[in-house]
Amino acid sequence: MSAIEVFEIEERFNPLEDKGLDEADLEQRSDYLPPVPDAELSRRVKVGVQSPQKRIERLLVGIPGQQFRILHAVRFCVEPRTCDEIVAEVDAAYPREVSVYDTAQLVGLLEEAGALVRQAAPSAIRDEVGEEVGEEVAPDAQARLKEQTPKGHAEGADARQEDEFLVVAPTAPSTYLATPAGLEAVEANCGRDVALALLTEESRYLPLYREILKRTAAEGGCSTKTLDTAIDTNPLTESPRRFCGYFLDRLEKVGAVRWLDSWVATELGRELLAADVLRD
Amino acid sequence: MSSEQEITFTTVLRGRMAGYQLLSRLFRTEVDQELLDVLTSMHYPTATGNALVDEGYRMIRDYLSAADSNVLTELAVDFVRAFIGSGNNGYSAAYPYESVYTSPKRLMMQDARDEVLVLYRAAGLAKRDSWKEGEDHLALELEFERILIERTLTAWETGDEASCRRSILQQRNFLEDHLLSWYPMMAKDLKKFPRTDFYRGLGRLTSGYLQNDLELLNELLDEIFADDATSEATIPELAFGEASKTAQLKEAVRP
Structure with a gap:
């Protein structure tokens, strides 16, 4: 007995009949969405413009x-x-x-x-007159081919002969100039006044700053160990307890000392050392 | 077909191969020093007959002409900005995957990937283990076209016109069914996300290049490789017709 004889094929059978769904519903419920040119949905994230x-x-x-x-x-x-x-x-x-x-x-x-x-540097971009395009075709063959050119292509063929090519010319490199905001930042972070203000903020420690700058201004700078020994035993560091690192950190932040295999006073550090506020 | 015209057609195929190879490379990874050297020594045509190609070349050339010593870093950053992005909503970059632009939820590894994978396999190609991205990546699709062109060239050089026609038909179909079915959408995104004119220009260049190539392939199939277009009288004339158009492509990739 074949399956056909067992099961009756109902041509008008609608498996969704009981569900009460018609074709319009099915279209709406479909998960499939045709690909759409949705480029307008792609947006660069706008970051708030800061000063x-x-x-x-x-x-x-x-x-x-x-x-x-x-x-x-x-x-x-x-x-x-x-x-x-x-x-x-x-x-x-x-x-x-x-x-x-x-x-x-x-x-x-x-x-x-x-x-x-x-x-940007003054434009030195040059346009070069291009060579003939058919460089891999013998010149006489090109001439013959040109004669055979259909009208519709003649214009393009003529244009090719006069085509211009652009090349990436070695131009003068563009230059960079500090903006007023940039120079302000330099002043605000690296100026002598900023350093002095930070040092005098805790004027009781001025002798310690002077000691550090004096030692680091010496030839070859000064090691951390030597500075620790000199500063950590100073009575000024007892209450509140401060260590040499605290003072070095502050001096480094204002650009008065730098670490170059040892602590070395910068030009600014030497200037500070000569300033009235740190003079003995 | 005379030997001169054969050379022209061969040159055109080689030009197309180089074009696809260059585009594929540009979309595949960031520009490195070797590629930068190639790009800075190229001749960029100004009048190819396709405004998008011309504009793309001009933008790339202008960018490279004004580039600084940190150009590679700048391009690498812009590559990420353009093709990877920083969002996770599917709308934060010009994702170079066909699946993203042809699936409703903009997901990777969807039907489009399966389709191109079948085509690659049918062409006897398997991806290298080093390639960790989906097979529907734009760079792979462009590379696939290049391989088909290479096969056309081989067939042409061995005088196998039937294979040649078949291969050109494959190229046209793949271009129509895949590359051009979704790349225009990505091209719109490529106007938004990159900040450098290099990648903006690449978007335009690719659009124009693919359009040009489709026109060329259609003409080749309709005229030269049409079943009945085999007479000695028609081929030479039409061959140059193609040559004049495809010369744009050849010029476009001449280093």
């Missing part, structure tokens, strides 16, 4: 320990400088910096933050 001052501040805070290196690039750009010049200058000034951001990347970040502005 350059805010953006620069965020940049400096976001790369801790690198603020002087970053701002050195800005200070160097009081005159227009190329990226290569900035890289050479900053890398020479901070040869031992360890950062995931190389100087060229920092330049990009500073531009994005609004501390530097990029100035």
